[in-house]
Amino acid sequence: MDIIITSNTGKPIYEQIASQIKAMIMSGQLETGAPLPSMRALAKSIHVSVITVQTAYENLQRDGFIETTVGRGSFVSARNKDFVQEEQQRQAEEYLQKAAEIGRTYHIAIDKLVEILKLFYEGDD
């Protein structure tokens, strides 16, 4: 399993950890019931503080991707198709929100933005 931490994105390290584990769960690379490395072991191997990994795991748990049992560790939760769909929609929303903010700040008309989105979605073939 690979977890790449970069300082190149503005993303917090705990988010980088969480999103990569999420991606592995969604792609099926990490299957239901698969154990995750212990927080302390992961912190040591990627040289970050324990509290950072803990935040990542807490977010994954909050979003229903993993389950943590005291004393046993963390495991991938049973997957659910709607859930995956929902997560992907959430990601798309995030980008759209950014686009909307830029539009509002720089006075780009909403119609123009919708038009651009349509163009991208339908492809240029």
Place this chain on the structure above:
Amino acid sequence: MGAILEVQGLHKKYENSAFGLRDVSFNLPAGAIMGFVGENGAGKSTTIGCILNTLVKDGGMVKIFGKEMGDGATNIRDDLGVVYDSNAFPDHLTPDKIASAMRHMYSKWDDTLFQNYLQKFKLPEKQKVKSFSRGMGMKLGVAAALARRPKLLILDEATSGLDPIVRDDILDVFLDFVQDENNSILLSSHITSDLEKVADYITFIHDGQIIFSESKDVLIYKYGIMRCTAAQFAEIDKADMLAYRKHDYQTDVLVIDRQAMEQKYRGIATDNVTIEEIMLMMVRGRSNG
């Protein structure tokens, strides 16, 4: 998880000096690494001296493992490992000889563990400490402190002045040490990049007072610096500013909740902060108290 180290209302004054600790309080939870930062002369070593009872405090209380630290608390000392910024061993001793002395001094001294650290740090067992480089002396100090199998490791400026390779080796050993979630580390330093890597909490002392004691992730991801033009600066509510610093062409404003401020003041460029920048802002900048 309870606190391994509790410092409450510590006061300490020196004769003929205006400097003193004023109401220093913070808690170190079990299993955590805490970075204790501040500029030279801010009171880091004085605080550590008061914690270890090597300095007589004027007021306040220090509890380690839930018990009050004092002259008679020898059982606490058995679970403490301490490393200072300079080599603490007599020049003419070799690591071998140090081990045979320590064996008799500390009930939990672990020879095998000490040998392992010597190997890991590539320290020659039969060479006199006198000929050691600063990095080697430091590593020896860390090896000797950890071989006592402490539960709390306290380091006073121990990683300062070391090259990045040695610091990395030592940080690796620290992360190993906290694999046991009952073990904790208090690490005073002014090299903040190390702390940004491994510390769970940052406690910042300035002029004898604690400015904040906070989770590192909150500091570096929640705090922010707004880079303002003069006009933008004038618009910002004083209550939102933790500190500000005016430069010739821009004014930097330190804020606690970066995201909320981005929403509230649209169009102002906002950066994440580093611990170093927070320190600079708090010490050099002007605060709005």
